[in-house]
Amino acid sequence: xxxxxxxxxxxxxxxxxxxxxxxxxxxxxxxxxxxxxxxxxxxxxxxxxxxxxxxxxxxxxxxxxxxxxxxxxxxxxxxxxx
Amino acid sequence: xxxxxxxxxxxxxxxxxxxxxxxxxxxxxxxxxxxxxxxxxxxxxxxxxxxxxxxxxxxxxxxxxxxxxxxxxxxxxxxxxxxxxxxxxxxxxxxxxxxxxxxxxxxxxxxxxxxxxxxxxxxxxxxxxxxxxxxxxxxxxxxxxxxxxxxxxxxxxxxxxxxxxxxxxxxxxxxxxxxxxxxxxxxxxxxxxxxxxxxxxxxxxxxxxxxxxxxxxxxxxxxxxxxxxxxxxxxxxxxxxxxxxxxxxxxxxxxxxxxxxxxxxxxxxxxxxxxxxxxxxxxxxxxxxxxxxxxxxxxxxxxxxxxxxxxxxxxxxxxxxxxxxxxxxxxxxxxxxxxxxxxxxxxx
Numbered sequence: 086x087x088x089x090x091x092x093x094x095x096x097x098x099x100x101x102x103x104x105x106x107x108x109x110x111x112x113x114x115x116x117x118x119x120x121x122x123x124x125x126x127x128x129x130x131x132x133x134x135x136x137x138x139x140x141x142x143x144x145x146x147x148x149x150x151x152x153x154x155x156x157x158x159x160x161x162x163x164x165x166x167x
Numbered sequence: 168x169x170x171x172x173x174x175x176x177x178x179x180x181x182x183x184x185x186x187x188x189x190x191x192x193x194x195x196x197x198x199x200x201x202x203x204x205x206x207x208x209x210x211x212x213x214x215x216x217x218x219x220x221x222x223x224x225x226x227x228x229x230x231x232x233x234x235x236x237x238x239x240x241x242x243x244x245x246x247x248x249x250x251x252x253x254x255x256x257x258x259x260x261x262x263x264x265x266x267x268x269x270x271x272x273x274x275x276x277x278x279x280x281x282x283x284x285x286x287x288x289x290x291x292x293x294x295x296x297x298x299x300x301x302x303x304x305x306x307x308x309x310x311x312x313x314x315x316x317x318x319x320x321x322x323x324x325x326x327x328x329x330x331x332x333x334x335x336x337x338x339x340x341x342x343x344x345x346x347x348x349x350x351x352x353x354x355x356x357x358x359x360x361x362x363x364x365x366x367x368x369x370x371x372x373x374x375x376x377x378x379x380x381x382x383x384x385x386x387x388x389x390x391x392x393x394x395x396x397x398x399x400x401x402x403x404x405x406x407x408x409x410x411x412x413x414x415x416x417x418x419x420x421x422x423x424x425x426x427x428x429x430x431x432x433x434x435x436x437x438x439x440x441x442x443x444x445x446x447x448x449x450x451x452x453x454x455x456x457x458x459x460x461x462x463x464x465x466x467x468x469x470x471x472x473x474x475x476x477x478x479x480x481x482x483x484x485x486x487x488x489x490x491x492x493x494x495x496x497x498x499x500x501x502x503x504x505x506x507x508x509x510x511x512x513x514x515x
Contacts, residue, residue: 091411
């Protein structure tokens with residue numbers, strides 16, 4: 086899974102897709118996940134970081150994570166997603 | 168660099184909620200690094216705001232509608248030219264283009280330069296001819312059909328499913344979800360813009376636009392893609408943003424290259440969820456949002472003036488991506504004497 090190449094993400098959580106002109110805002114946790122996706126980190130690594138850093142169990146995180154990824158896909162921010 | 172003094176006449180001063188392109192075109196030309204320009208406004212109505220915007224329009228003249236006859240329009244232009252010595256004239260309404268294209272030689276004999284599409288280019292991109300245009304230039308267009316009477320709506324069932332789009336030959340478009348709505352829009356649009364009415368297949372997707380300028384030899388002088396971010400009840404952009412979309416630029420280059428488009432144009436496109444581009448309209452002039460292109464680094468109105476003067480113009484190859492415009496309304500305060508001058512003397 087890869088983020089679209091030309092997506093701009095600011096430190097404030099503002100995302101701009103220059104191909105569609107769409108813009109979005111993310112909360113700090115969302116930014117953290119997106120940054121890790123951007124670095125092509127696999128799900129197990131992201132889950133490990135989040136379950137140790139935040140009060141969330143692995144199965145709940147997995148559900149939230151894939152919900153989030155589905156939203157990214159719906160917003161056409163992801164290039165290849167299976 | 169010494170700027171060349173120039174007088175440019177511009178129509179489309181109706182800077183209202185459904186704005187004409189005159190004021191943004193004037194703004195671009197006024198910001199030219201090449202020309203020191205006196206702008207002459209050509210107004211059809213007494214309350215076209217541009218006539219009162221003296222910081223952009225130096226002097227305005229009332230002109231007769233082209234529907235009153237080309238001769239009376241040209242007679243008025245001749246009168247104005249005797250006073251103002253117009254170098255370049257930029258008509259900005261679809262409905263007046265035909266009169267000015269037909270009169271290009273006459274205008275030239277008065278010393279007035281224009282840079283307009285040819286009659287062939289103008290005719291073949293008409294909404295009523297769009298399916299043939301799509302076939303000829305290998306561009307996806309929604310299926311459409313011109314109709315000249317209300318009775319023909321009854322016979323559209325074989326060709327169209329609801330919803331479909333009911334469009335005027337120059338302006339206006341509405342989505343009809345049933346025959347009753349189609350009939351209502353037929354009457355509404357035909358009363359304003361005449362016949363035919365164009366029935367067009369509804370393509371689901373995002374509306375995107377390109378403003379572009381062709382040099383008449385197949386070269387694209389400039390092109391800027393945009394998405395409307397806020398659309399008024401009249402379907403006009405109230406806010407928009409420049410896009411980084413190579414497909415839109417490729418399509419623009421292809422169309423200008425194959426048609427040898429001469430002058431300004433606006434492509435209205437629908438981008439589907441599969442990223443296919445459907446051409447829904449070609450407007451044969453610069454659009455009212457052209458100042459976004461100027462703000463993004465392509466002063467297309469200035470380049471249009473250069474082309475009209477027969478100057479060599481370098482193509483723009485970049486523009487700022489993510490540049491936005493937000494339109495606003497603003498109340499000018501003017502004295503009744505201004506209105507009096509324009510409405511009685513026809514000059515302001």
